[in-house]
Amino acid sequence: MPKDHGIGASSKRREDVRFLTGEGNYTDDINIAGQTYVHFLRSDVAHGTITNIDSSAAEAMDGVLRVFTAKDFEAVGGIPCGWQVTDKFGEPMQEPKHPVLAEGKVRYVGDPIAAVVAETPELARDAAEAIVVDIDELPAVVDMKAALTDGATKVHDDLTSNLCYDWGFVEENKAAVDDAIANAAHVTTLELVNNRLVANPMEPRVAIGDYSRGTDDYTLYTTSQNPHVIRLLMGAFVLGIPEHKLRVVAPDVGGGFGTKIFHYAEEAFVTFAAKAVNRPVKWTSSRSEAFISDAHGRDHVTKIELALDKDNNFTALRCETYANMGAYLSTFAPSVPTWLHGTLLAGNYTTPLVYTNVKAVFTNTVPVDAYRGAGRPEATFQLERVVDKAARELGVDPTELRRQNFIKPDQFPYDTPVAVTYDTGNYHATLDKALEMSDYANFDKRVAESKSRGKLRGLGVAHFIEACGIAPSNLVGQLGARAGLYESATVRVNATGSISVLTGSHSHGQGHETTFPQVIAEMIGIDESQIDIVHGDTSKTPMGMGTYGSRSIAVGGSAMVRAAEKVINKAKKIAAHLMEASEADIELADGQFTVAGTDKSVAWGDVTLAAYVPHNYPLEDIEPGLEETAFYDPSNFTYPSGAYFCEVEVDPETGEVDVLGFTAADDFGTVINPMIVEGQVHGGVAQGIGQALLENCSYDDNGQLLSGSYMDYAMPRASDLPSFDVDHSCQTPCTHNPLGVKGCGEAGAIGSPPALVNGVIDALHRGGYPVEHINMPLSPSRVWEAIQSMK
Template structure:
């Protein structure tokens, strides 16, 4: 039995109390004395040359303090990109400048042109309407394939083309892969789109910049998943403010899902303008503005092929993908379709030869970057759709085809042909568990029941793998990352025994304040309520890399374990002194230090008090105090995996798909708080089902966003999803981090889209609509109906 507030217990979340009573403190709740407001005048055309910006009338408007244009930022750097991808010829990617305010050209609808700072938000907006813009509209490029055609308009005039990079992975395997296809008994291919999405955390982005001349210090309050990363990128590359003069605070943040990882122009603007205006500057995004300024996600077009031998063993996979970068490179954009996608193309299978080609393309659209799953959903969708299609074409059971090609439990660690080494896993176990929970054996009876009501029932299967716990710094450095990906923690024990933990892992819904306290409470044996978890403020926490890639517990938690172990080691020395014993004889259990084999003991607070009131203390050997910092840099990624089953009913009259049940059997390694893990999976499933059935970010040929608000971008609602069964009883602990954890934040969004689409195809085929080979996401009723009747 787990300690009631330790590892393995479903402890209720402590942060909920403030959120449920209206006492959360989100960035928009922060109002500083003398605060001013900025409104960004954004481009309403996708591509245009700026011939002139006349701000004179606007400057005379009531309340206007200053209007900024790119001319005010001549000394500032562009918004940097944090990852450099090298193309298949060994050349670095093309990397255009991303100015804070548009310079010379506008490159997407929403590109900020001018910024009006005024006494009130409405005054700033009123004045923005009075700015006289002279913009010569240019032909935009919106479609990725057309963007690479000869003579296509260029998004960036100073680049040779709209191609950011043409990446081959593993380039050396290409010939062998092609050879395998030549020898294959069966080749199955599929062309598909991974639809463009908008992350849509419910809290829109907010930034408040403040400047204090007393210490010549800048403070930025921002809706970020990683305040230290913002401090580094903005301070070092954009505004030239050294870290010791720059504080970045990310207070309560209302969800991120990737979109709040990146450093955005509005953050740099508010930080900079506060010093110019000599007053705080606040920006609060509207939802409409979020749609045209938050980085989007996904947006891949892929052709994938699978070669099988006569016994249906997978021989090789090759793919060709176009990945949309949008108009500028967002912070981690180049890494998503490459290192977070290509390296996962082995899936759960023993495919000896793989070649992945990715062409990253600039278009006149909002920048595209990581969104929950980031590259791994794209990989999983391709593989799991293709395996399903292969089973259908070969006339074999989709479960059996997967089982036949799964990496077997005894084959770990497993070196894939796409660079990574899976440490553990048991895919047969998760598949069996899912089928059991889904009552797959009785599906046919349920289908017959649906058929009586005129409905088509289908069951879809997907098995995913992801690489989480991002990431070993030396490895990602070789792959082009311009940052390390360790995490930090400080554990400060106070004199009376309470503990303050400072972590670089930011929590914006994941419940770190609860989970991390459980870990420390478990290790020391004290009440979790005596432990406070602090995050989100660069002024009190060592350099941390933040929260994304399902890394918080695997990497941030490991740093906390390390720092706590250091604390325990020192505390044992103090206890040894107090108990007049050797440190190696001291045991810590349930918050009490005792000498092995004796009844001599001292409790936790006795030791902590001695550390700060060192009257009886080994001062000659040990410093007073009890506070330790640790950094943890993982030696490998973690590899969560799982089997997902989706049961749907399809209305043949309208094409509408209803989710009936969704079974997730995940292997996340060890679990600290099962309640929180379940919640993470639920949320991921809703987003994955949203991608599969509802969500679609669409531009017209002029580069106008057609899905620019919740009137057209269909968010999953309470009546769109249901019937989740989540299991995490299949456990193969991670072999290389101290908690044996793998991460659970993205799994749901990675594994669910192919399960939903496979279920729809299954329903159609079982009902005789065998001509439908694939339907691109989202599977709207209109698309399903058209496919059925096509």
């Protein structure tokens, strides 16, 4: 019978009450007395030298407080990169300065050149349009391979080339991989593109800077997934503000998908400008501005080769990837195609040898960074596409080829050849569940029915594994991370027994205010309504690393458990004193402390009151109060996995793809709130289908963004999606965190693109069109052209 509270219950999201009634408090809802507004003048050319900026007309306009250019920021640092990658030769990556406003050159369409602070947004915009900027346009480099040729235009004149790094992993495997592929019974090769995407969260970015001249304190309100990291990066490395003088607040955030992890120039600008004009400064991005100022995602070009022996066992995998960094290094950009990508190339399989080479390239485009899944979708897409192609070349069932090469349940913990150890998993169970849910056995009947209507039906299969809760800090530090990746929590018990949990994690739609109380309520045995979650304000919460990479429950939740355990241990001491019993005999369940084997008990609320009104209290042993803090640094990643089936129908006359059904059988370890988990999978699958079918960020040869608005960038709509069939009953709990959880936020976006593309290719083959690959998005024109090429 389903639980009605605590861990495993589908408790309704308490935050939805304010969201659905218009009572949310988003950054753009915040307005401060005396507030001014900034408009950024952005480059309309992708590459060029700034020869002159004439802002005199703008400065003379009524209501304009000040016009800022790069010269105003000569004394501050550039926007820092949070991860340094060392290449295969032992050399650090090339790391150009990323100025707040363009210095000397513009390097992509959208690069901010000047900023106008004025009394109203309209005045700021009008004044920005009055600024005259002279730019000597230079050739733009957009294509990654062309960017690395001899004589290519350099994005940064002070670098040796456009190559950020040339990374090999695992380098010691290279010779063995090359030999295995040269001598394999069969080798499947595939060249593919992981298309560039724009995250497009519901809420565009907003930043408000405020400065108190009386106290010399700064406050930044911003749409961020990790306010503490913004405070650290901006305070220490850009503006030189001591952390105790800088408060960063991220209130309700309307979606992020990775794009709100990073520290952006606009945040540094409004904080700096607030002091310069001695008034609050607000910036609200327009949707069109977001297309050219928010970090983009994906954008990999890959060649992958899979070697098999005569019995169809995988023997080696080799891939070469070009990864676009854009014009500058965004906060975590270097880690995405390396440590978040290369370490997942083993997938669910026992392939003994894996080698990958990644060339990260600077181009005259918007910077690229983590987007939902961050490296894991890219690895899964290339791996699951090449496995599917191998099955077709060998004439075997794609599900059986996968099953044959799966890591078996009795092989865990499993050391992969790409330097990570999977602690638990059961890939056979999720495959069997997906086969059952999708009615795989009767698929041929559905193929015949589609054929009777002149349509081609296909079924795509994909399996995935992802690494969540990036850790531990001492390891990621060796890999180039410039921050710790722990999480923190303070459990503050009030005198009457209610609890405030202060967490370094931050919600941008995941339901933390619902799920986190479920965990604490389960531990203590009180009602979830008695527990409040405080997050998003660096002045209130302990130093934390924020929310991304499906880390909130695995890392943030584990920190809460550790802090709650400290609270409970102290509370047991108080209860033992109140009942004149031994602490070792005290048990806590259902909100009651009892002496084991007796009917003696005392309520949770009585113990908490005693902690704050210590009239009868063991003062000689412990101090009053009931509040504890814990920092949790995981010993390993967590490894969610799943089997995804996508059933499609293709119209051979038009190339239109109709997604008829989607099955997701996931292993997320322990599930805290099944309803929220299901919603996370739904959202991820929708985004993955969007990438596979519709979304594409496209530049022309001059670096102009051709898909810079919703007129040209196609987002998935309800009519593009089927009802999803989701299951998470195949649970193998994580062995190294106290909750056994693994993370669920990115799974859908990881497994769905290859499942859909595999389904379309399957449909075409069944219809007599032996197309081997179509690059995403699978628009009707691309599919139609592929069909025509086979006639």
